Amino acid sequence: MIAEVRRLAEDATREKNWKRWGPYLAERQWATVREDYSPGGAVWDYSPYGIRSLSRIHKDQPYIFRLNHDEHRVDYEPGESATQFFGGNSNWRGPVWLPLNYLLIEALERYHYYYGDGLLVECPTGSGKRLNLQQIANELRSRLARLFLRDAEGRWPCHGADHRFADDPHWRDLLLFHEYFHAETGRGLGASHQTGWTALVTQLLEGKAT
Numbered sequence: 001m002i003a004e005v006r007r008l009a010e011d012a013t014r015e016k017n018w019k020r021w022g023p024y025l026a027e028r029q030w031a032t033v034r035e036d037y038s039p040g041g042a043v044w045d046y047s048p049y050g051i052r053s054l055s056r057i058h059k060d061q062p063y064i065f066r067l068n069h070d071e072h073r074v075d076y077e078p079g080e081s082a083t084q085f086f087g088g089n090s091n092w093r094g095p096v097w098l099p100l101n102y103l104l105i106e107a108l109e110r111y112h113y114y115y116g117d118g119l120l121v122e123c124p125t126g127s128g129k130r131l132n133l134q135q136i137a138n139e140l141r142s143r144l145a146r147l148f149l150r151d152a153e154g155r156w157p158c159h160g161a162d163h164r165f166a167d168d169p170h171w172r173d174l175l176l177f178h179e180y181f182h183a184e185t186g187r188g189l190g191a192s193h194q195t196g197w198t199a200l201v202t203q204l205l206e207g208k209a210t
Helices: 003-012 027-033 098-118 133-148 198-209
Strands: 063-067 070-074
Touching: 098 133, 098 198, 133 198
Parallel strands: none
Antiparallel strands: 063 070
């Protein structure tokens, strides 16, 4: 009996309540899920700071909708919004957002609890490297944590080119919890006191410390 059939049988008899951990997803469906919404399914090849809120493919292939001679479009914008329509400093069309990424991590970890190490997914797609879902979640954790870790030059990606946080002894150990982050550079954007969802990074950093 293959593992998937065994798990379904255990759930049917309530020997184990597998479906408690989330909606059921057959192992064969992961071949589709892993392709995601990026060019070639290789979203992992792009941002070193997490999963973008919109695929980079829309930089060259924007989604365009025309109605009554009006054109409406969705372009990939890795930083601040190019329009004031959404408030100017709030943009879900490309940047990295902590809550979105954190939910993905939780989902991957719950599915790993269900499937265990028996389910391996190619990541990045086309690399030939196969990881279990917990390993993929750990990779995503590392990318997000990188926003708040000093690089080789002693700079925090989340502070961008602001030299005070790298060179000034009165500033260099201070961190701001920005609302979202530039998908290409990691620079913090939007509100700088977002100690709600962006504070989730403390849990990610704690995991790396242990």
